[in-house]
Amino acid sequence: MANQERHKFCIIIGAGPGGLIQAAELLRQKVLQAKDIQILERNDDYGGVWKRATYPGAACDVFSCLYQVSWHRNPDWQCLFPSRSELIEYYKNFAKHYGLSACTSFGQHAVRVTWATEKSLWIVETKDSESRNYRRWTSRVLVQAVGTFSQKHTPAIAGLDRFKGEVWHAADWPEDYDFTNKTVAYVGTGPTLVQALPHMQAKANLVHVFCRSMAYCQPMPNFEYPLWARRAFRWTPALLRIYAFILASAFFIWLYFAYRPGSWTARLTERGCRWYLYREVSDEHLLSILTPAGRFGSKRPLVSYSGFFKALQKDNVRVINCPIVAMDEFGLIVETPRSSDSKRRIEVLERGEDHTEEIQSMDQTIHVQADVLIWGTGFKVQEWGGTVPTIGRTGETLREHWDHYPNTLYGTMTSGFPNLFFINGPNTTPPWASPIQGFELQAALNTKAIRHIHQRSLKCPIYSLEPRKEKEEAWTEAIKAHLNKLATSPSHDPTNYYLNKQGQNTFFWPWSHTYYWWKTGERHSGNECVDCAR
Template sequence: MHLHESEPLMGWPMAASPPQPVKTFDAGIVSGDEYGAFTGFAQNGETQPAFGPANTVPLERRKKVIIVGAGINGIQQASILLRDGYVKLGDIQIFEALSGYGGVWQKNRYPGCACDVPAMIYTTSYHINKEWTHFYAERSQIEAYYTEFAHKYRLEECTRFESLVKCCTWDEEHMVWHVGVLNKSTGKTEHWIADVVCQCVGSLDRPKWGNTPGRENFKGVVWHTAHWRNDYDLSGKTVAIIGCGPSAAQVIPEVIDKPKHLTIYMRTPPVCIARNDFAYSRLFRWACRWVPCFAWLIRTRMNFRMMRFGRKMATDGDPLNDQMTAMAVKFMESEISDPELREKVRPDSKYYCKRPLRLDGFYKALARPNCSVLRENLVRYTEGGVVSSDKKTGMETERLYDVIIFGTGFNVAQFLEHEKVTGLKGLDLQVKWKDHPEALYGLASSQFPNMFYCFGPNSAHVWSSQQDNWERQARFAAKAVKESVLRARKGVKFAMHPKRAVERRYNDEVQRQQAGKFVWARPDCVTYYKNDAGWNTYTMPWTWWQFRQMLTNINWKEWEVIEKPLKRVAID
């Protein structure tokens, strides 16, 4: 299925829903310096270094493909390119800001960090992990799996760790990308060149802090769950956790025994059910390792179950959504006996139930004597703590803390916000995306030739393996690389980017097909899936089968093609 084959599309532009009642979803945007500082890079204020001519770049820094990020998507992208065989290890360069493979699972090291998607699904289709010990996987197991995955394809030979990509600039004369990479050890920005850039940084990568003013005034100790301070002992401290999303909800049961007192500022109660994790039997693990196709069959069966029930659970008004919400409320009430606390953590609306969190110990931790849950409006941060106001009376109260931990999640409203990306005719990607990010199939933007994303805007859903979606995007990018290689053999330099009209129509359809259908599209559903204007930046409406069909082949009617004789664009 391609765009021109679908039903007629609506006009442009169109918001997914009216503005949301709480505006914090795209607050806390980080610059390249701030992003790098999270992982120890020096802040030099340099957004776009002055590049020399292309012919001054050493040969070893000229690559066919540069991949930004060595997490799940970067590893999948590189391995698919190598499996296709049109490029070799020496043609690829991977840059990773962290010190190892795993991406979000390398970065997030907070206590209790784990995945609530079944482990067998949270794996790549052509490299299924056969070593899972439990139904759900902890962070360390996922990191180990993807590290082994990378080593299987010898990606360590083309990966530079502690290397932060700060800018990408398209060179129309030579039809290449100039890429500025900050080397952590030297503190210098290196100049690289590539025919194709694959942005594999993902969406859950850039911490946000909310828009409550005064955060910089707090004189105590502060950090975000995405950059956990394992060197700091919380014992005997007075601690506040801002937010109660998945990360904070996993942290709370793990740290509740340490602080003198823990206060949780909860804007929207999470919807939770029991985790019900269990260890796989020795027979099951033996079968995964040694019985042909056994692991594949298990993964496929789980995926089909997600496909069957996931969309129903997310559909507004579907009985399964009501059942899951009722199950979550029953679970909460079985864990908490205090009537006042029950009402504080009771979900505000059944429509918030997109996919319930699977947690153990969370509600019981909230009921501990040294824990308080506040459903107040944040007003400001002070030198000593937090000022909040009662939602009914408006009365303000300042509470003092030794430590403030932000569990405020990630900014998915402004993809690639920390990287200066300049396309055709000097167009800045963030200027183009001022209102909201958009990309054709979540993998490419018009006016930015030969740049492809994995887990780009509107690439997520909750009804099948995310890895399978990202794999389809990586395979499409590999087709573009193949096309570039084949045309180069004929003496032609090749680049492609989406037609603007097609890109607009696709994104309009992404919004239209979710509005009035899925629970997160409701104006009263408070979710990071949407930006402050109500535009959904995160999810897509398509099934995996539909998305796969869209990306099976390149539909050249949807793409602008740039071709020049190799001799005219050659770098001397």
Template sequence: MADFLVPSSASPETDAQHRLKGPMHAQRHVRVVCIGAGASGLLMAYKLQRHFTNYSLTVYEKNPEVSGTWFENRYPGCACDVPSHNYTWSFEPKLDWSAVYASSREIFAYFNDFARKYGLQKYIKTQHQVAGAYWNKQQGGYHVQVTDLETGNTVHDHCDILINAGGILNNWQWPAIPGIDKYKGVLLHTANWDDKIDLAGRHVGLIGNGSSGIQVLPTIQPYVQKVTTFIREPTWVSPVQGLEQHVFSDQERLDFATKPGVLNAYRKNIERGLNGQFGIFLKGTNTNNDTESYFRQQMAEKLHNPYLEERLIPNWHVGCRRLTPGVGYLEALGKENVEVVYGEITEITERGCLCDNGQEYPLDVLICATGFNTSFKPRFPVVNAAGQNLQDMWASEAQSYFGLAAADFPNYLIFLGPNCPIGNGPVLSAIECQADYMCKLIDRFQTHNISTFAPKAEAVADFIAHKDQFMQKTVWQDPCRSWYKGRPDGPITALWPGSTLHYIEAMMEVRHDDWEVKYNGNRFAWLGNGYSQTELDPTADWAYYVRDQDDDEPLSRGRKLQQINKSGTVSTQGAVSFTGVNLDENGKEVEAKL
């Protein structure tokens, strides 16, 4: 495809007039700035490098290394709650994971190796933190202000398209408990861990029983003098049946590496099972009821303590908060050197924690496993042509289009934005389809004389209305405290109204009628000088459409999807391998055959 250069400062008329001199769909130069070199940012760099020419890209990363949250989170026991062989890109397996739930260090190595393998470092500027992005009314695109964290200097950049890949579980925060600045012991946060701190033989306090706290406790319990863990609410803790922790043997890893098809079959079986879990999140389904019974039984057996069973096993549905395998956590709660304090911490004192039972608990070390700011607001000003700041627009409730764009903020794309499937099933596959969708938008921007594109406000409003209605029948609507929503009774801002497979299918094609598109000059200037791209390629067959038989790709959505999802290649019984849900031809749940 022919390229042509139009400077970023070129007027709209110049763009349109220049296109008339070249063939249709000529590729103008596109400048992209991506914020964050975690998993999403690295994938976007890979996709642009693989699929595009005539572009420039800079990825600004605040950390000294890539991999985002997997570089930052190094606390004891840190791991992913997704099976490791499926916490990879669909096209980039890793052969030598140590266990079903691998450590954060292994995951960091995976993404770091991915960046090295494909030479993505050339796009990345580490220790550079974006401080603001402002729409440039004269040039179009965004003026981006970046702080060089090594020198303190401000770097100025400009881009046609701005991509926020900063992540959602990345902006850690201290708990909002009075007096935390008074504490004179060692204060740690799981997302800002200090490896130099030795916990051996010390009395450690642990605040929180979310994913991080659940991973920390069984890891530190064997070598500290005592752990006092502060828990204010129950949560469901158990691996889904069939996905218990397992350390891979040397022979298993050898088979994965050397026997054709073994690893792919294992990954597909796990992925089918993960995708079969969506029924867990729908109230009244067999899957949710059966899973809750299984979790309740597992928790009672492992706690083996009526006091803890009464307080830690929830009375709301399984899945209202993010599920966690909790390897060894419930068993650790019953160890002799572990004390469970259930209730609220009213104040942090110089010595430790003062709780609502009136008792103060002195501590040598206080670990805050209290998570992240998950409001979805950008961590820096993003200002559009009307002077509106997205931080203000999303102050009370973040409302996006399919988790990847905001109304009235043109040429601005977001990974893992509000209401994407970050907790509905496999998340990396959702990131992949977001990247592909962004690439389709960028391709259209590059090959047409488009000046701006943004989702229509009415499309976002309709999507939010549909989402809110759908959520009424989900377990996420239960009155639990969860980062999926701002408050227990609040709107669910984190999750997609459907399964991950549902999201992938919804994102296969760009619904252009949902987008507000503005052009430089005549919208048909992309037709150019009358020549096609084919006629510019002397190696192409200029009669490619003359054939012996009809080998066209499917034109209907249904037939196309059957080709993509390899319909007919998997038996019904094999499609659901554990805790799954089977649907009839009308989409109604039928009894699963496990």
């Protein structure tokens, strides 16, 4: 039963980088005061995805000087690539600097959001993670900054409920878990495995890595900044800005063209990744498994600076590229290329009886024993609007509204959902730039609209704003044509989380952040949005 109703002018769901940047921007621009803002976070501290990334070796694969807010730079990053602990500390200090702790409630899981048309308010219902009590909040404006990696994807495997070992998704990794003498089955070859495998392999008795298809892996040296460099950045802030600009420009020029098949940059990048693979791996069978198919960028490229390929070749690591068809009490049943009895094995398992001997007698099957099963199978990125059930002006949920394609205006607003804004919404992420810069641009854009709503609300308390449907459709269609030129296009036969069920990329912004800033510079001129004042 909901209780303890509270009202704020603006509620922000999510205390990760996006939510914090949005709150700080509202305060910096003096649009609202801290008493007018409420940040709701389901975790017990700041950091968002980095707070939840508790696997060993967790770190960012974007340069530390770029994975920070341009108007709150840290001169004291320890390494070229920041660790999880550094990132959490940075955003905790960021929140402290802008006084956001006074308007943040932790342990609040948003379970439902509803637009109340008569009052022109958003009603946000949360569940406290400790007391399990429900609380009701209301706000004039709602910002969803829940991120794209919040809904875990776990395969449905027959017999999973019979497995007696430990099971978790990589996003729910028990912190400081001890792998000593454990036999581990890790399913997936994404960025988490690249960083975690050297740590698992060093302690585990045996690690089975299930790899169905491999992405291109780039070698990147990670080094500690010397003390003199950190002091120079601190004493001369302009030097840090110039250094970040040079890195960002080089990063952009390289990857912008590397994601476009046929360009000389793409060809050189693919050759470079293959050269690195062939230099590191000598076993022909393992090479056949690890050699990527498709083009660079068809799947999310991997960044290795922790000895990933060397760890894969250790004596206690096995790489398996056969599909998992079922599970039993002690491990996984894997189908070999010549096996024809997978259906029969599944039927045996589903009978729920002990038929271990029958299963083991079947030809062409492999039983992989494991004490621990880890799903490194990613997230439901394409379920836009599904993280927080959101009911709009017409009674339609945001998930239903975006079922065919998540049409938005600038990736930050959508029709039918007045006064609702997004950080890291559909088609706002260019893979050749830091997402933090994108969050800054989107937060600044949202702040302009929220300022407009706040000013109009002084005279008309039920004022609301939403984009015109034809404008957001035009915006989305203009993006689609250019997305088809990227390596993620279905014409390059990729299987990745960027594409929806229609084969359309709903994730990327196909140009630069500078172009996004220019395209959105004239927002709210009167033609893009509908003023809903009665």
